[in-house]
Amino acid sequence: MKYKINYAIGGALQPIVTPIQTLPSFNRVPQDVMNITLQNLTNEEIIKRCSLNKRDCQRVIWSKLIRDRNINIESVLNLDEPIICNNTIDIQLPFCRTFYNYTKYYKYTKYYISTIAAGGSHSMALKNDGTVRVWGRNTHDQRTGKPDYLNNVVSIAAGGFHSMALKNDGTVVVWGSNFGQRVGIPAGLNNVVSIAAGGFHSMALKKDGTVVVWGNNSCGQRDGIPAGLNNVVSIAAGGFHSMALKNDGTVRVWGVNNRHQLDVPDSLNNVVAIAAGEYHSMALQNDGTVRVWGSNSDGQRVVPAGLNNVVAIAAGYSHSMALQKDGTVIVWGSNTYGQRDDIPDGLNNVVAIAAGEYHSMALQKDGTVVIWGDNSYGQRDNKPDGLITRVP
Numbered sequence: 001m002k003y004k005i006n007y008a009i010g011g012a013l014q015p016i017v018t019p020i021q022t023l024p025s026f027n028r029v030p031q032d033v034m035n036i037t038l039q040n041l042t043n044e045e046i047i048k049r050c051s052l053n054k055r056d057c058q059r060v061i062w063s064k065l066i067r068d069r070n071i072n073i074e075s076v077l078n079l080d081e082p083i084i085c086n087n088t089i090d091i092q093l094p095f096c097r098t099f100y101n102y103t104k105y106y107k108y109t110k111y112y113i114s115t116i117a118a119g120g121s122h123s124m125a126l127k128n129d130g131t132v133r134v135w136g137r138n139t140h141d142q143r144t145g146k147p148d149y150l151n152n153v154v155s156i157a158a159g160g161f162h163s164m165a166l167k168n169d170g171t172v173v174v175w176g177s178n179f180g181q182r183v184g185i186p187a188g189l190n191n192v193v194s195i196a197a198g199g200f201h202s203m204a205l206k207k208d209g210t211v212v213v214w215g216n217n218s219c220g221q222r223d224g225i226p227a228g229l230n231n232v233v234s235i236a237a238g239g240f241h242s243m244a245l246k247n248d249g250t251v252r253v254w255g256v257n258n259r260h261q262l263d264v265p266d267s268l269n270n271v272v273a274i275a276a277g278e279y280h281s282m283a284l285q286n287d288g289t290v291r292v293w294g295s296n297s298d299g300q301r302v303v304p305a306g307l308n309n310v311v312a313i314a315a316g317y318s319h320s321m322a323l324q325k326d327g328t329v330i331v332w333g334s335n336t337y338g339q340r341d342d343i344p345d346g347l348n349n350v351v352a353i354a355a356g357e358y359h360s361m362a363l364q365k366d367g368t369v370v371i372w373g374d375n376s377y378g379q380r381d382n383k384p385d386g387l388i389t390r391v392p
Helices: 031-038 043-052 054-058 062-069 073-077 094-102 105-110
Strands: 003-006 012-015 113-118 122-127 132-136 153-158 162-167 172-176 192-197 201-206 211-215 232-237 241-246 251-255 271-276 280-285 290-294 310-315 319-324 329-333 350-355 359-364 369-373
Touching (some): 162 201, 201 232, 280 319
Parallel strands (some): 153 192
Antiparallel strands (some): 003 012, 153 162, 192 201, 241 251, 271 280
16 A cells, blocks of 8 residues: 555554555665765654655665664654655655555554543543543643643543543542542542543442442432442443443443433343443443433434444443444434534544544544544544544
């Protein structure tokens, strides 16, 4: 494949369509002579020289130069006026092609973003270096309140107005709304393996299979934990209700039940994943089918006919999402801001999904983040610099 780098929004290599062709041979200055000449230049000067002089590019032993000079992805993406490997001078240039192959750029970007999360009106991404990026609404510091020291993060969650991070030492960090979700972290909370953020409450699953909840309790979403709940393997937090999946494939739900979001179907079993929306609940069964109960105000409960081979689910305010085994995404329910129908053309190879209040997110296999739906607070388009994003 040929590739291009989109510098405006992060520098992701993007497929063009035509295969790389063998470059014609030229009368060249010996490669070792050219390499010696370039040794006196900075990395940036080398890259720019290549971008401006195609013949110079063809004369260089790029694999040796990249190795010796430690030219890496940041050297290319951080140029003041990057023009190398773009629409005009693309990967057919020796530098671009060798840079791609030698640094195994695809392998680097494949896990560049490890997971995503969508909150009320903000979006989150966890990078594979354990750092977190947040964009969108900031009325309660759910974006800028992220502690400067935050690192070694292994999981993230986004609530209505707050953000959460789970560190590799089993501790939890919360920032944003101060309605109890942030300052109410139980003293001594540790050995956490999973987190979830609701409208105004937070959840943590501990290594011993028990669940801890803090924050708002107006509907019992905090203190209504079923007696003796244990052996939990997954959790989910909705607007005002909480969910837990046990290791026997059964589901427990507590909190508000004004839309029957607590009324788990009697026939539900063999569940492998759960998700909670504002007033509806979702479950993925081990046969790849999806069950939804609770509010149906916008059709979020009506699973599309023939939906199967599902491997992940997500629930927004009143829309539902499913990721199929083939990497395609299906959305149903509310479409107020296009969160259902505005799925970008050609979206595929998706490995993770997330649903916010009125926006939808997808993480592709190559590490790119794709978002559609509401953009009132920049939760869709205002991705931070350095995040890989797909060219429309």
